[in-house]
Amino acid sequence: xxxxxxxxxxxxxxxxxxxxxxxxxxxxxxxxxxxxxxxxxxxxxxxxxxxxxxxxxxxxxxxxxxxxxxxxxxxxxxxxxxxxxxx
Amino acid sequence: xxxxxxxxxxxxxxxxxxxxxxxxxxxxxxxxxxxxxxxxxxxxxxxxxxxxxxxxxxxxxxxxxxxxxxxxxxxxxxxxxxxxxxxxxxxxxxxxxxxxxxxxxxxxxxxxxxxxxxxxxxxxxxxxxxxxxxxxxxxxxxxxxxxxxxxxxxxxxxxxxxxxxxxxxxxxxxxxxxxxxxxxxxxxxxxxxxxxxxxxxxxxxxxxxxxxxxxxxxxxxxxxxxxxxxxxxxxxxxxxxxxxxxxxxxxxxxxxxxxxxxxxxxxxxxxxxxxxxxxxxxxxxxxxxxxxxxxxxxxxxxxxxxxxxxxxxxxxxxxxxxxxxxxxxxxxxxxxxxxxxxxxxxxxxxxxxxxxxxxxxxxxxxxxxxxx
Numbered sequence: 001x002x003x004x005x006x007x008x009x010x011x012x013x014x015x016x017x018x019x020x021x022x023x024x025x026x027x028x029x030x031x032x033x034x035x036x037x038x039x040x041x042x043x044x045x046x047x048x049x050x051x052x053x054x055x056x057x058x059x060x061x062x063x064x065x066x067x068x069x070x071x072x073x074x075x076x077x078x079x080x081x082x083x084x085x086x087x
Numbered sequence: 088x089x090x091x092x093x094x095x096x097x098x099x100x101x102x103x104x105x106x107x108x109x110x111x112x113x114x115x116x117x118x119x120x121x122x123x124x125x126x127x128x129x130x131x132x133x134x135x136x137x138x139x140x141x142x143x144x145x146x147x148x149x150x151x152x153x154x155x156x157x158x159x160x161x162x163x164x165x166x167x168x169x170x171x172x173x174x175x176x177x178x179x180x181x182x183x184x185x186x187x188x189x190x191x192x193x194x195x196x197x198x199x200x201x202x203x204x205x206x207x208x209x210x211x212x213x214x215x216x217x218x219x220x221x222x223x224x225x226x227x228x229x230x231x232x233x234x235x236x237x238x239x240x241x242x243x244x245x246x247x248x249x250x251x252x253x254x255x256x257x258x259x260x261x262x263x264x265x266x267x268x269x270x271x272x273x274x275x276x277x278x279x280x281x282x283x284x285x286x287x288x289x290x291x292x293x294x295x296x297x298x299x300x301x302x303x304x305x306x307x308x309x310x311x312x313x314x315x316x317x318x319x320x321x322x323x324x325x326x327x328x329x330x331x332x333x334x335x336x337x338x339x340x341x342x343x344x345x346x347x348x349x350x351x352x353x354x355x356x357x358x359x360x361x362x363x364x365x366x367x368x369x370x371x372x373x374x375x376x377x378x379x380x381x382x383x384x385x386x387x388x389x390x391x392x393x394x395x396x397x398x399x400x401x402x403x404x405x406x407x408x409x410x411x412x413x414x415x416x417x418x419x420x421x422x423x424x425x426x427x428x429x430x431x432x433x434x435x436x437x438x439x440x441x442x443x444x445x446x447x448x449x450x451x452x453x454x455x456x457x458x459x
Contacts, residue, residue, distance in 0.1 A: 009147050040164050044148035047180035048170040055147045082147035 002030050002072055005079040010045070013038040022078075027058060028068030030078055045080060057081045088113055092416050093458040094424055095139070096432065097126035100450035102141060104159070107445070111422050111436040114445040120162070121153065126453060128411055130187045132213075133459040134195055140214050142184035142200070150183045152200070154214045167216040169200045169208035177230060179204055186411070188249035191256035201246025205233040205263055207275065222276040223261075223269075232266035232280075232297055247410055248304050253311055260304055260314070267299030268316065283331040286320040302348045303410050307357035315360050317350035322362055324389050335389025336362075343376045343383070343394075344368070349413035353421060353438075358388045361395075361415075361439055363408050363425060374405040382423065382439045398442035399433070406431075411454035426452030 001021035006014050014020055022037075024030035028050065035042035045056050052058055052066045059065070059079040060072055072078060094105040096118075103118030125144045132138035137158045144150040152165035171179045182203045190197030200208040200217060207220040223229065236244055248262030257274040260281070267282035285299045300319030307313040312327040322336030322345040336345025346367025353359035361384050366372040375381070381396035399406075407428040416422035423435040430449035435442045 007147075009145065039166060040151065040168075043168060043170070044151065047149055048173050049175075049178055049180050050173070051180065053147070053149050 001074055003077045004030065004034065005077065005081075007080050007082045009082045010041055010080065013041040013044075025071060025073075026068065027060070027065060027070045027072055027078065030072055031068065055083045057083045088115060092418070092422065094432070095129040095131060095454070095456045095458055096426060096446075096449065096452060097129040097141065097411070097454035097456075098430070098450040098452050099125055102126050102129055103446075103449055105432060105446055107434075111416075111418075111434065114434070116446050116449075120159070125183070127183060127185050128187045128454045128456075130189065130456055131458040132189045132198075134189060134192055136459045138213060140187045140189075140198060142187050144183045150181055150202075152184060152187075152214050152217070156213070165210075165215055165217060169202050169206075169217040169219075171206065171219055171224065175225075177235075179206070181206065182243055183245075184208075185245040186248055188251065191251050192253070193256050199249045199251075199259075201249050201261065203243045203245035204235070205244055205246050205265065207246055207249070207261065209275070220275045222271070222273075223278055226278060232263070232269075234265070236265075247301060250304050250306060250314075252306075253308075262301040262304035262316075264300045264302075264319075266297040267301050267318075268304060268314075281325075281330060284334070285316070285318055285323055285332050286334070288320050303350050305350055305352050305360075307352040307360075308354045310357035313352075313357045315350045315352050317347050317362055319346070319367075321345045322347075322350065322389065333389070335385070338385075338390060339364070339383060339392050340394075343381075346371075348408060348410045349425070351413055351415050351423065354415065354417045355419070356386070359384065359386045360389070361413075361423060362392075363406075363413055365407065374407050378403050378405050380404045380406040382425075382435075382442075384439050395435075395439040395442070397440060398435075409453055411456070412452050414455050414457050416457045422457075424455050424457065426455040428452060 022033040031042045090106040091109040092107040096103040101119040101122040127142040129141045139155040141153040151168040186201035188199040198210045207223045208217040250260040252258035261269040269278045270281045303317045314325045316323040323332040325332045339345040351361045366376045380399040383392040413425040432446040434445045
């Protein structure tokens with residue numbers, strides 16, 4: 001399973017967990033799996049047109065992606081961050 | 088203290104409540120809820136006052152709707168917040184919900200949401216799931232009425248108000264910042280502009296069919312055919328079924344002007360309404376003209392307006408009061424409330440004759456609503 005780093009902005013969905021595991025072969029599928037367990041989480045990160053929200057950032061390891069169709073494997077780590085977005 | 092009036096305060100940083108006693112003299116602040124969340128509108132259901140609905144987003148996260156069915160003690164998130172259809176031809180996504188409106192009394196559980204970019208959504212299950220109102224969102228002229236646009240205040244164009252005719256659930260109006268007032272008589276399946284004689288200072292044709300910027304729209308409760316509009320370009324009144332608005336703001340003092348965000352009709356007198364003018368000169372400072380805050384009241388349908396500034400700062404009072412941040416409590420005498428972007432709440436228990444600050448140091452206030 002892919003390990004997913006959860007930012008503080010989303011820990012209200014994960015009962016406080018900052019690291020969870022999820023299944024999926026793409027970033028979107030991993031987020032879908034998370035959303036099944038933590039309803040509502042995906043929509044806060046990705047909009048209804050499958051675009052990563054402006055002030056959210058996704059990384060597979062060190063590589064940033066804004067494409068939810070990007071492939072991801074069980075050995076990868078998906079890191080979700082809240083970007084810097086002013087006050 | 089027994090709470091007689093509860094104000095629901097939505098701010099850029101969360102929710103607060105202000106509880107007032109029977110005399111509306113003593114007030115207690117409670118909160119915050121959703122600290123750090125942007126709350127554009129927080130509304131209670133007059134059909135079931137235990138139901139509260141909040142339009143919520145954050146600087147990072149996408150928009151959602153928070154719901155309470157126990158008067159705000161516990162909250163849950165909508166399982167399907169307002170959103171366009173995936174793959175919709177214009178690629179739109181909801182940036183935030185701006186306005187929440189309880190449905191007609193004949194339709195318990197129905198709610199409406201106006202969002203940015205300008206779009207309308209409906210829930211039939213007390214806000215748990217929301218569906219796109221295709222009659223507006225997929226209207227053939229939708230992209231003419233609401234062309235894609237970044238920025239604008241606050242945070243992009245939106246549906247700025249939803250008004251439902253208390254006599255007919257199918258009859259509704261929308262206040263919009265790019266198409267003025269839109270009207271439907273079939274509960275949103277079809278829409279038509281209602282903007283005759285409403286000025287657009289910022290367009291080559293100053294009186295177009297669409298393009299007007301309606302800041303707020305309301306009807307007189309005792310006469311729902313009487314509409315009041317605070318527009319980007321003036322204060323207007325319309326008595327339906329007529330379609331030509333009358334700029335009653337022309338009777339405002341010239342040095343104050345008739346620009347502002349809110350307009351509050353009296354609950355029992357269709358001749359009476361209040362506005363809270365903002366400076367609309369030069370670069371549109373949108374603060375109290377001259378740094379001297381004041382409400383203005385008409386008691387003759389807009390023919391004349393009287394200044395009500397007793398209690399407000401006499402100088403250096405640069406209030407900005409946004410669209411949803413002024414309201415009345417419907418009591419007798421009418422209580423009036425307003426919240427400023429500098430986090431102050433001001434109240435009048437005597438129909439605007441005198442004002443006093445009842446809270447300060449809150450975050451930027453977006454909405455002030457009286458709980459039913």
